[in-house]
Amino acid sequence: MPIIHFLNVNDGDCSVIEHASGRITVIDVCNAKTSNLIKEARSALDAAAETGISGNFKQRDYPVNPVTYMQNRGITSVFRFILTHSDMDHMDGLSVFFDAFKPVNFWDTDSDSEKDFGTRGGGYDEEDWDFYQSIKASSEGPKRLVLYSGSKGQYWNKNEKGESGGDGLQVLAPTPELVRQANESGDYNDCSYVILYRTSSDHTILFSGDSHDKTWDHILSKHEDLVKDVDVLIAPHHGRTSDRSFEFLDVVNPGLTLFGNANSAHLAYAPFNNRGLPKITNNQAGSVLVDADGETIHVYVSCEAFARRSNPQTAESSYYEGYYYWGPVKSRKKSG
Numbered sequence: 001m002p003i004i005h006f007l008n009v010n011d012g013d014c015s016v017i018e019h020a021s022g023r024i025t026v027i028d029v030c031n032a033k034t035s036n037l038i039k040e041a042r043s044a045l046d047a048a049a050e051t052g053i054s055g056n057f058k059q060r061d062y063p064v065n066p067v068t069y070m071q072n073r074g075i076t077s078v079f080r081f082i083l084t085h086s087d088m089d090h091m092d093g094l095s096v097f098f099d100a101f102k103p104v105n106f107w108d109t110d111s112d113s114e115k116d117f118g119t120r121g122g123g124y125d126e127e128d129w130d131f132y133q134s135i136k137a138s139s140e141g142p143k144r145l146v147l148y149s150g151s152k153g154q155y156w157n158k159n160e161k162g163e164s165g166g167d168g169l170q171v172l173a174p175t176p177e178l179v180r181q182a183n184e185s186g187d188y189n190d191c192s193y194v195i196l197y198r199t200s201s202d203h204t205i206l207f208s209g210d211s212h213d214k215t216w217d218h219i220l221s222k223h224e225d226l227v228k229d230v231d232v233l234i235a236p237h238h239g240r241t242s243d244r245s246f247e248f249l250d251v252v253n254p255g256l257t258l259f260g261n262a263n264s265a266h267l268a269y270a271p272f273n274n275r276g277l278p279k280i281t282n283n284q285a286g287s288v289l290v291d292a293d294g295e296t297i298h299v300y301v302s303c304e305a306f307a308r309r310s311n312p313q314t315a316e317s318s319y320y321e322g323y324y325y326w327g328p329v330k331s332r333k334k335s336g
Contacts, residue, residue: 002199004290006234008282008302010063011261012089015207015234016070019167020200020293023079023155026070026103027195027207031063032093033125057306059286060261067093067100069287080105080156081142084209085192086113086132088124095131098142106135106142109174111191112183147171147193149222168198172223173215181214189237190214196226203292203331206252208236216248224251229332231297232290233257239267239281246271255329256280256299258288280306280326289323297329 005016012030019025081103084090117126135141145153151171152158159165173194174182182191192209199205206227211219219227228251237244239259249271259267259281272279280288286302300323301307307314307324314324 002201002292004197004205004232004292005069006258006282006288006290007066007069008059008063008261008285008287009066010060010089010092011238012092013084013209013234013238013260014066016066016075017167017197018075021155021167023167024075024077025080025082025167025169026066026078026097026101027082027193028084028090028209029066029081029094029097030089030092032066032097056264057284057286057303059303059306060283062286064287065093067097070101075101077101078103080107082107082193082195083109083132084195084207085109085188086111087188087210088115088128090209091128091132092124094128098131098135103142106144107193108136108144108146109191109193110146110179111188113186113188149173149175149218168200170196170198170226172196172219172226173211175218178214178218187212189242194219196223196230199292201292201294203232203297204230205232205234205290205292206230206254207234210237212236212242213245216245220248220251227252229253229255231255231292231329231332235259235268235279238262239279241266241268249275249277253277253332255297255332258282278329285326287323288326289320290329291320295331297331299326299329300324301326 001018001020003018007014009031013028014030015027017025078101115129149172155166156169157166174191179191182188189210189212192211194209194211195207197205230252233252233254235257240262257279259279261282284306289300291298300317300320302323304324307326310327311325317323
């Protein structure tokens with residue numbers, strides 16, 4: 001530990017952090033209600049690997065179910081679930097997930113978004129939206145926390161003695177003003193959580209939710225020192241272009257960026273390519289496992305064919321079952 005799982009979950013988000021403390025953080029969930037079993041998906045991945053596809057590895061067609069995935073890895077409970085914001089592709093299967101893992105803490109934002117499933121359900125389940133509303137309104141169940149930029153607290157960035165540390169999670173966004181503006185405009189991407197995870201080995205992983213330009217204006221004005229030269233970036237809005245500025249990349253300068261799934265035409269390849277920034281997508285890699293323990297970050301992927309493109313002699317990991325070694329991340333960690 002620490003280990004980060006960036007899961008291949010259709011066109012949505014789900015990341016799992018196994019902290020050095022033994023606590024589990026899950027950021028967003030998607031595809032948690034399907035009947036997909038890991039072993040069924042694995043056989044499909046094996047078939048794809050045999051084709052020797054050189055460009056499009058088509059892993060988007062073989063998503064995993066986060067509930068099954070976590071249970072297969074011996075995870076039985078979740079300490080905190082962070083809903084970056086209230087879009088359905090970040091809470092698809094929320095009720096099933098909470099029933100399976102009963103998170104102790106629930107990080108939420110104070111957005112006033114509403115969903116019309118009669119006209120804009122998008123194939124998602126209204127039961128998940130209703131469940132989300134119920135846990136927002138209830139005093140029972142998980143402890144609901146609404147946190148803002150710079151928030152500090154025991155276990156997420158303070159230890160049991162109240163000293164800095166804890167699980168190394170720093171809230172960079174939103175601010176109360178960003179939430180207010182999002183509620184007024186009805187564009188809720190800029191009230192999304194942005195979380196910087198600093199590991200026990202002093203590596204940095206930046207989880208960006210669906211954050212847009214106003215969020216990054218705030219982060220660069222208030223937290224530039226924290227986001228400069230991060231090791232791994234979970235791309236905002238799954239890596240989509242989203243009619244946005246990418247100037248923040250000049251500061252963030254990630255050693256590796258992980259993109260979610262979307263049609264290739266909608267992914268922001270150019271801003272990363274033009275800056276020479278390495279990136280991989282769920283459609284290429286399947287699920288991605290980031291081992292951030294020790295001096296070097298090591299990356300594993302579930303698609304063997306994609307792993308072999310980088311490492312022709314790669315083999316299935318004996319420790320991370322179902323994963324193949326992709327390679328190291330060039331650390332951005334400063335010396336001294």
